[in-house]
Amino acid sequence: MRKTSCGVAYAHGEADYNSHYGIRELCDICPSAQLDLCAGAWKAPDLAVVTAEARQLGAIGNVEVDERAIIVKGLDEQPRYYLQHGYGYQCHDRAKPHHHRRHGRADIDWPAPTEEVRGAANGCRLRHVDTCLSTCCYEAPPSRTWVALRDDRRVQHRIDGHVTEAASDVAPGAAPPSPERGPMPQRAATIVGGGVGGLAAAIALHRRGWRVEVLERAQKFAEIGAGISLWPNALHALEVLGLAGTVHALGAVEAVGGVRDHRGRRLSRADNAELARRFGHPLVVLHRADLLRALTEALPADSLRSGSEVHAVRDDGQCLVIDHRGGESRADLVVGADGLRSTVRRALWPDAAGPRYAGYTAWRMVTEPLSEPPSEGAATWGRGARLGYTALPGGRMYCFATASLPAGSASAPSEHAELLRRFGSWPDPIPELLAAVPADAVLRHDLYDLPPLSSFVRGRVALLGDAAHAMTPNLGQGACQALEDAVTLAHCLDGAPDVAAALRSYDLQRRPRTQAITRRSARLGAVGQLSWPPAVLLRNTAARLTPTRATLRSMTPVLGWTAPGAPVTTTENESH
Template sequence: MKGTVKASLKATVVGGGIGGLTAAIALRRTGHDVTVLERAPELREIGAGLSLAPNAMRALDALGIGERVRKHSAPSEVTGTLRTSSGRFLRRFREGRDEPLAAFHRAELYSALLAELPETLVHTGTEVIDPSEVDADVIVAADGVHSGFRHRLFPAAPEPGFRYTAWRGVTEPGAAPPVRSSFTMGRGAYFMIHPLPGGRACWALGAAESTPGARYPSEHAEVTRRVADWPAETRELVAATGPDAVLHNDILDLDPLPAFTSGRVALLGDAAHAVPPDLGQGACQAIEDAVVLAASLRDHPVPEALAAYDAARRPRAAYVTKQARGKAVADTSSAWWLHALLTVTVPLMPASVIRGQAAPLWDWTPPVL
C-alpha cells in the first residue's frame, strides 16, 4: 500500500541529462538520498530547442515544479499547423480545438531542472558503467542512447538503429522576424518551427539518408541548399541562424528491450527506449519514467519497486517507439504517393480523429507524489 515503505534509500543517478535530473528531483521529493554522476566535465545542454507535450508537463506538475519550468517556455502551435513545402497550408492551429506544446531552448529547460537540486548533489567528470562501482541501494541508469549500463546488462540487445539525419538551429534574439509554429511536409524531408522566449525561434530539418555519418563542410550551407525552394519563412529562418548554431545529428532509436531493470539497476530515458523525435516524446517519456520510478520506490521495497516500474513503463515505451517510427517513416518518405495521400487526407481529418490519435500519448496521468 502507498506510504508503507518509509526508509530512505541511497540512490545514484548515472547521467545528468534531462531524464537524470528529473529522476533526481523526483527521488529527492519522495525522501531519498540522491547523488548524480555525470561523465562530462561540466554540466551543459546543447544549443537546440525541444517541446514538451501535456503528458510531460503534467508529470512536472506532479513534482511541484511545473509552473517554475513553464516560465522558460513559449507556446507552440506546431501540432495544429501543417503545410507543404510549396507553402500550401493543410491545417491551421485553432484555439479550443488544438492543444499547444511548451517549447524550450534545451539549455534553459536544463538549467530550470538543475536549479531544483543542491549544487553539491551533481558530480561531473565521473563515468561508471559497472553497477559494482556504485555504492547505492538503487542505480538509475540515465546515460543516454549509447548507455554503457544497458550494454552491460543486456549485451545481446541490438545496438541503436539509424532512422534518418537531422539539422537543428536556434536564432539569436531579434535575428529573425517573429515566426509562428509550423510543421512543413516535403518529399523526403520535413521542417519544424517553434517560437522561443526572448524573440528567438528554433527549427529542425529532418531528411532521409541511406547511411549514418554523412557530414558537410558547412552544415548551414547544406540546409540552405535543401530548403532553397521551400516557403520564404523557412529560408529566412535558416538565413537568420548563425553557421555555428546549426547542429547535425543522426536520428537513432532502440528496439524494445527484454526488461528495463536488472538487479538494483533501472534504465531510464534514452538508455531504455530512445525514439525518433517525430512525436516529440523523447524527453517526455524520460520525465514520465522519473515520476513513475520515484512513486514505485516510495511505495515498495527495491525489488518490487523495480518490477512495478518495468511493468508500467515497458509496454508504454514499446507503443511510443512503434508510433514514433511510423511517423518518422512518413515524415521522411520520398514516395510521391504517400506525400500526395497526406496532402489530401490531412485537411479532411476531423478534429476528433486527430485528438484521438494524440490521446494515448497526451492523456497519460502521472502518479501522485
Template sequence: MARSPSHRPPRAVVAGGGVGGLTAAVALHQRGWEVTVLERAGSLAPVGAGIGLAPNAQRALDIVGLGDRVRELSAWQGDGGLRDPAGRWLSRTSSDAARKRFGGPLVLLHRAALVDILTAALPAGTVRTGAPAALADAGDGHRPAVVTAPDGELEADLVVAADGIGSAMRQTVFPGHPGPRYSGYTTWRVVVPAPDRSFTPHETWGRRALWGTHPLKDGTVYAYAAAVTPAGGHADDDERAELLRRFGDWHDPVPAIIRAAEPGGVLRHDVHHMAEPLPAYHHGRVALLGDAAHAMQPTLGQGGNQAVEDAIVLAHHVGGGGDVVRRLPAYTADRLPRTMAVVRQATRTGRTALLGGAGAVAVRNALVRGISRLGPGIVLRGFDGIADWRPPGRTYAAGAERTTAPEAEPRTEPRTEPR
C-alpha cells in the first residue's frame, strides 16, 4: 500500500556538496529525512588540499557514527609547535597535551578522504553533481520552500544553504547584507610526498607571512602559506615559483616541500571573513551553515570544524521534521553567537600572525617564547571554549553509545555568550 502524503518523510534540499553540506545530509538522513544534495561542480573532488579536524568536530561526527573513522587517520604523534623563519622554536606543544586538554587529537587529513567518508554514509543517488541550485521561495509555516535545479523545481520542508563563501542563497534571503570582506592576505595550499628528512608538525610566523607543514597518515605532507598582499593577485609565472620567491630561504623543510610541488599543483585563494554578522542563520525554511553563514579566517583551522558543528546542531533542532519554521530560531540561537566569537578570535590571531613591523614581530616572538615556558598547556589555551565543545543529543560513536544531553525544545531567544 502506498504511503499517504501526510506520512511521507520530511524532505530536505542541501545546496552545496562540501564538508558542511554533506555532514548535514548525513545527519538529516539518519533522522529520517529524504535528502537531495545539489552540487554545482561536476564532481565532488574538493577544492582545497587538506583539512584539520579538531576534537570539537570529531565529537560532532561521533553523533553520526563517523568520528572514529576520522580519528583512525590521525598522524600527529609527539611534538609540534611554532617557529620563526630561521627555524628557532617560539613555542612547543605535543599531541599528548592536546589530547589531555581537549579529549582527543588534532587530525589532519585530505579533504577528499573526508568527503569519501561522508558520501559513503549516504544512499546512492543522494548527491547530484553539475546541479547548481537557486532559491525560488524560502517558504514559511504554510508552504514549502522551492529550489530550482537544472532538471526542474524541488519542494522542500527544509533547505540547507551550504553553498560557500559566495553563497547565492545568502544573498537571496539577506539581500542587504554586505557579505564577507577581504581579510588582507592570500593563502597557498599543497599536498606533496614527504621529504626524506623527518620533521615535526609546525607553523612558522614571519613578517606579513606564515607557513605550516603537517604530515598526513598516507606519507604525504599538507603545507599551507599565507602572505599579506592585495586582493586578486596571481603570479606571472606559476604559484610554486611565487612560493619559492617568498619562502625559499625559510628553514627546512620549507624549500624542499615547495620544490616537491608540481608547478600547477599549488592552490591560491584570497581570504575573506564575515566581519558583520548576519541577522540570523535562518529565514523561512532556509538554514545557512558553514562559510555561507560565517566565513572566517583560517588562522584557527576552524572553518570546516564549525561547518560540521552547524550541520549536527541543525539536525538536532529540526529533529524528524514537524514544525521546521518554529524550530529554526533555536539553530540560530545556538550557532550565531558561538561561530561569530570564533570569527573574531580567528581575525585577532590573523593580525598577530601576520604582523609586519620588525619591532612588532620581535615583541610578538618574545611574548610567545615567554608564555611557552609555562608549559605546553598554556599554548593550547587559545582553543579553550572551541576545541572542547560538545554537541547536543545522543552520540552514536563506534563501540559505544553515550548521551551528552537530552534533546532540547527549540529556543526563541539567542544565547549571548559563546560556548
C-alpha cells in the first residue's frame, strides 16, 4: 500500500489501480496531470495544459472547464470532476460521495464541521468537497475536505471529525511560494477600447497592482447610447470591482416585467423580487452614459487616453508594442476590448470570419420624463417586429424595437417617423411612449453577432467583450458578459508569473460559456422575429403555457454565474 502526499492510499497491483474510479483515464490521457507514484505525489497540473491535452485525444467524449474543476466526460458518458486540491486535482463524483464498487461501500453521512474546524477557518466561509480519492484507502475511513474561502485563497482541512492537516494559504492551482522569489514587479497592461468591458478590465487589473492604460479612439470617454440592462450575473461582477452599490443606485429596479403579444395580451410574467431571491440581485436598468461615468471615475485620470486609435500591435520579444495615434505604448499584456469591428482582432486573427448580420435592425431611444410612467415593463412580440420598454430613473423610459429588414436600410424622412409608422398603432402605452421620444434622439443599428473564434488569446494578447463574442441583444447579456470577462481575466492573471499561460486559462473559462450564450441569444432572436402567422401563434401559445418557474430555471445557466474565487452558493435546484 502506498500513500501519496495528498493522503490518498493506493494498493500495489494493476487491478487495484484500474479500479480506482476515474483516475486512470486522467493519468493516461493527460500526461501533465499524471500521478507520480514513485514520488508519492501529484505533479502540479496546469489547468490550461491538462484541458488542451485532453481535448486533443479521442479517448474521451468531452472536456469542460469551470473555475473550480476540469470536467472529463468519458466514452461511457459518466462525468469525472477533477477538483483543485493542494497543488493538483482530485477526481470527484459531484452527484454523491464515491464508494469503492468492489467492496460495496455504502454512501457516507458526512460529519458537520466541528468547532475546531470553524476556529481554524478563522471566519472564512466554509464549503465542502467530497474527496473520493480517499475512499480507495482500505485502512482508513473516507474523509471530507472543508474548503475555507477568503479573498480568492483557500485553507484546506482534511477531517474525520477533527482537523488532521491544513494546507498553506495559496491560490488554487498555484505553485508553492518560492522563498527566493521577491515581490513581483509592477506589470503594465494596455486595454484597447474604452467601453464597458475595457474599463471594467482596467479597474480589475488596476486593483490587483497592474499599471493600466486605456486607449480609446473617440475624442472623449462618453457612451452614445440609451439604456442598458444589468442582470444578476453582471451585478456579481461589479461586486468584485467594488461598484455594485454605486451602479445599483444609478439605476431603476422594476417590480414586474414580461412578454405580451401584439394585441397587448400577457404571454409571460417576470418578477424582479424572485429574480433577486434566486440569483442574489435584481435586474437593474440604467443609462449607458451613467454606467460609463461610474467606471471611468474608478480609474486614475492619467490612465485614460482618448483620441488614441490603435494602428498595430506587435511583440518585440521583450514586451508588446502598441502603435496608436498618440504615439507608442509598451506593455506586458494587451486586452482587445474594441468592439464588434475590433482592430486588435483583425490584426492578430486575420483569418477569423467577420461579423454576420442577424437579419433585423434595432432602434433604441429614451423618453422625456413622464408624469405617469407605466408601472410595468414589457416586451411586445409582433410579426417580424418587437418593441419593449422598461423604466429608467427620473420617470424616463428606455424603449427598444426591432424589425426584419435588409442590412443597411435607411428610413425616410426620419427614424422617429419610421417608428411611428411601424408601431404607432400597437397597444398602449406604446403610442404614448413613442410620442414622448425627441425626434432626434432615436438611434438605429443593424444587429450582428460574431462567428465563434477558435481562441480568445494570442500569446499575451486577449480579446474581451464584443471583440471576442459579439452577440445580439435578445438576452440583454452583451455588457453582462463583458463584465464577467473582465473579472475572470484579472483573476486568472492574479499572481501568475506567466501571462500567456494565465490567458490560456482565461480562454478556457470564458470561450465555451460566451459562445453558448451567443448561440442562445441568436435562437431567441429568431423566435422573436417570426412572421409566418401559424409560427407566431405556436410561439405565443408556448410562451403563454410555460410556467414562470420553468422560465426562471431555464435562465440559471446564464444568470447563476459565480465570480472566480467567490464562495459557491447552493440553490434549491442544485444536487449535492
